[in-house]
Amino acid sequence: MTRLPVVIVLLLAVAGLVALDVVISVPLDPYGAPPLLALGSGEAASGAHCAALPGN
Numbered sequence: 001m002t003r004l005p006v007v008i009v010l011l012l013a014v015a016g017l018v019a020l021d022v023v024i025s026v027p028l029d030p031y032g033a034p035p036l037l038a039l040g041s042g043e044a045a046s047g048a049h050c051a052a053l054p055g056n
Helices: 003-024
Strands: none
Touching: none
């Protein structure tokens, strides 16, 4: 095989995966999403390793 058919197959596979993801996934809710940066907002971090309290 030459490079061109391999590149074409790869691009078709990526396009197929993106199309499948767009069809299956639920639309994002920008109002329900947490803020990207909450600097000085008073909101506590949650759901990540940085939110875990140190244990003894």
